[in-house]
Amino acid sequence: MGLKQSLRKLAYSSGFLHRYHNNKNHDALTVVLFHRVLPENSPEWETADPEWTVTREFFQECLEFFQKHYSVVSFPQVLDHYQNSTPLPGHSLLITFDDGWKCNLKHAAPLLSQFGFPAVVFVTSGAMGKSILSWQEALFALWKSGKLDDGKIAAMSQVLNMALPTGITSRAQYNQLLGILRGLPPKKRRLLDPSLIKWTEDLPGVPLMLEKEELIQLQEHGIHIGSHGVTHESLVRVDDAHQELQTSRQTLEAIPGQDQPILCFSPPQGQYDQETLKTAYTLGYQCACTNRSGLNPVCQHDGIIDLGRINIDQPYLLNERGTLDASKLASLLFRQPILDHV
Numbered sequence: 587m588g589l590k591q592s593l594r595k596l597a598y599s600s601g602f603l604h605r606y607h608n609n610k611n612h613d614a615l616t617v618v619l620f621h622r623v624l625p626e627n628s629p630e631w632e633t634a635d636p637e638w639t640v641t642r643e644f645f646q647e648c649l650e651f652f653q654k655h656y657s658v659v660s661f662p663q664v665l666d667h668y669q670n671s672t673p674l675p676g677h678s679l680l681i682t683f684d685d686g687w688k689c690n691l692k693h694a695a696p697l698l699s700q701f702g703f704p705a706v707v708f709v710t711s712g713a714m715g716k717s718i719l720s721w722q723e724a725l726f727a728l729w730k731s732g733k734l735d736d737g738k739i740a741a742m743s744q745v746l747n748m749a750l751p752t753g754i755t756s757r758a759q760y761n762q763l764l765g766i767l768r769g770l771p772p773k774k775r776r777l778l779d780p781s782l783i784k785w786t787e788d789l790p791g792v793p794l795m796l797e798k799e800e801l802i803q804l805q806e807h808g809i810h811i812g813s814h815g816v817t818h819e820s821l822v823r824v825d826d827a828h829q830e831l832q833t834s835r836q837t838l839e840a841i842p843g844q845d846q847p848i849l850c851f852s853p854p855q856g857q858y859d860q861e862t863l864k865t866a867y868t869l870g871y872q873c874a875c876t877n878r879s880g881l882n883p884v885c886q887h888d889g890i891i892d893l894g895r896i897n898i899d900q901p902y903l904l905n906e907r908g909t910l911d912a913s914k915l916a917s918l919l920f921r922q923p924i925l926d927h928v
């Protein structure tokens with residue numbers, strides 16, 4: 587064990603980090619970000635990106651950690667605090683999920699209910715009921731499951747009328763192909779969508795994205811719904827960010843039985859700018875959950891609320907036994923700077 591690691595473990599086990607957190611973060615809102623939650627033995631691991639997926643077991647350990655060190659709050663509580671100065675409990679924490687994966691309902695929601703924790707799920711409205719989130723996740727799933735063969739590359743080359751590299755096996759080769767496709771004008775790249783969707787339908791565990799009716803079930807677990815755009819394209823790169831924000835909100839609000847207004851969004855791929863916030867505000871959004879790194883000050887606020895979030899990255903937070911290293915999570919969350927505004 588390295589010196590740094592030993593010191594961190596000592597700082598946690600001695601209660602030093604906890605006392606530091608008690609003092610420094612009493613008046614701060616911590617917002618954490620998850621994506622997929624899968625049981626260790628789920629066949630969906632065959633296609634899931636470990637950078638954006640946690641095991642159900644690890645997720646439960648995170649919830650135990652939150653129970654010990656935080657007051658988990660709901661989105662309405664957060665909104666009521668910033669808009670009406672209703673106090674938040676000390677050390678408040680909001681749990682969020684991006685994208686709208688089915689596993690949020692199947693595996694995360696029951697655990698959240700068990701702990702009595704509310705949460706927010708940001709749904710990509712155009713992906714509801716689809717086999718997979720977007721072309722990038724489809725390509726990744728094909729590659730990871732060993733099904734991105736030269737036959738498929740040839741078919742893609744033909745559709746695009748350009749030669750793509752073949753023999754894609756390593757992550758580096760996959761990344762090179764991804765880079766080429768990302769660099770194409772979106773209109774041209776979208777020509778691949780039908781094939782990618784068709785190919786992913788044969789993969790284990792699909793369909794993967796939440797369906798409309800399942801959003802109602804999420805709400806029954808005390809989970810709020812937010813928007814994550816329509817197509818999962820970056821709001822600073824897409825042709826019409828206004829349309830992405832407006833249509834996603836309208837689609838989610840029009841779901842029968844879904845009676846909450848959609849007041850919050852999370853920018854796909856974490857990309858946004860001041861223009862995005864302005865557009866969102868004019869469309870009626872009150873809050874953005876972004877990827878600004880840090881804790882949020884608690885204070886009254888006019889205008890759109892921009893909440894910083896911390897991504898929970900399982901590979902980084904594991905110990906040698908493959909379980910949550912609580913000292914690492916404490917160090918990651920407790921020591922974040924408090925942002926100067928929301």
Ligand SMILES: [Zn+2]
Nearest residue numbers: 684685854855
């Ligand atoms: Zn996303």
